[in-house]
Structures are given as C-alpha cells and as structure tokens.
Amino acid sequence: MKRIIIHWTGGTYQPNTHEWECYHYLINGDGVVVEGKYTPEDNLNCTDGKYAAHTGGGNTGSIGVAMCGMYVPNKTSVEKTKYPLTKVQCERCFKLIAELSGKYNIPITVQTVMTHYEFGLKNPRTSSAGKIDINWLPPYVVSSFEVGNFIRNKARWYLTH
Numbered sequence: 001m002k003r004i005i006i007h008w009t010g011g012t013y014q015p016n017t018h019e020w021e022c023y024h025y026l027i028n029g030d031g032v033v034v035e036g037k038y039t040p041e042d043n044l045n046c047t048d049g050k051y052a053a054h055t056g057g058g059n060t061g062s063i064g065v066a067m068c069g070m071y072v073p074n075k076t077s078v079e080k081t082k083y084p085l086t087k088v089q090c091e092r093c094f095k096l097i098a099e100l101s102g103k104y105n106i107p108i109t110v111q112t113v114m115t116h117y118e119f120g121l122k123n124p125r126t127s128s129a130g131k132i133d134i135n136w137l138p139p140y141v142v143s144s145f146e147v148g149n150f151i152r153n154k155a156r157w158y159l160t161h
C-alpha cells in the first residue's frame with residue numbers, strides 16, 4: 001500500500017451499506033472502528049471491480065479511512081450538519097492512521113497521508129477535484145488549509161505514544 005487517504009462519509013454517525021463498501025475503515029461517531037467490505041489489499045488492483053472506491057482517480061494502492069458524519073441535505077452548507085465529527089471519533093481516526101502507517105510501512109508525509117480534499121487540490125483533472133472532505137474539523141480550531149497538517153501531526157504523535 002502506498003498511501004492513506006482520509007475522508008468523512010457525508011452521512012450519519014453510523015456507516016450505511018454503501019459507505020461500508022467505499023472505505024476500508026470507518027470510524028463511527030462514538031469512535032468505534034468498523035472494517036469495510038474490502039481490505040486495503042483489494043485496492044492493489046482496481047481493475048476487477050472488487051475494491052473500495054473512495055477516491056476518484058486515486059484508488060489504486062490507497063487505503064481509505066472515513067469518519068462517519070457531516071450529512072447535510074442538498075445545497076445546505078456543511079456547517080449546518082446535525083452530525084459534526086466528534087472529538088473521540090477524530091482522535092480514534094488519528095490513532096488508526098498511526099497504526100496503519102506502522103502496519104504497512106507508510107511514512108506520514110504530505111505525499112503519503114492526505115485528506116481527500118488535498119488529493120483533489122493536487123489532482124484537479126480527477127473526479128476528486130472539489131471534494132471538501134476534510135476541510136473542517138469541528139472539534140478543533142484549525143483552518144481549511146491546515147487540516148491535513150493537523151491530522152499528520154496528530155498521527156505522528158500517536159505513532160510515538
């Protein structure tokens with residue numbers, strides 16, 4: 001596996017069946033990690049239809065981790081969600097990133113651990129362009145452009161604690 005891409009589901013605090021198929025790991029609103037339908041290794045080959053389709057243009061070799069939440073009805077701004085990411089959920093996600101980094105020997109760098117939002121900014125010709133997960137972490141004070149660095153620093157901390 002070459003990288004980890006972090007998402008929110010845009011759903012409720014519990015994964016639905018579709019979300020369960022789209023990510024390798026989902027963290028529910030209570031901070032419990034749910035394994036998805038597909039394993040990370042299923043994304044080594046994305047030509048057979050049996051893989052977690054979490055990042056348009058970037059699924060091959062990528063582990064997809066998603067925090068459950070942030071649902072808003074169509075055209076409502078994300079700040080109005082009734083399912084804002086929770087602190088216990090975010091911290092469990094950061095710890096999971098550290099665990100996966102160790103297990104798969106993936107260094108925690110901007111090239112190898114990124115949000116879907118960052119992937120879209122770097123790959124504007126893919127269907128990931130314009131994705132907003134994750135440009136806001138409700139439990140913390142951090143600007144959109146710093147969310148990726150914030151998550152990487154948290155994961156680095158968990159790697160050594």
Ligand SMILES: [Zn+2]
Nearest residue numbers: 007008116133
């Ligand atoms: Zn995403």
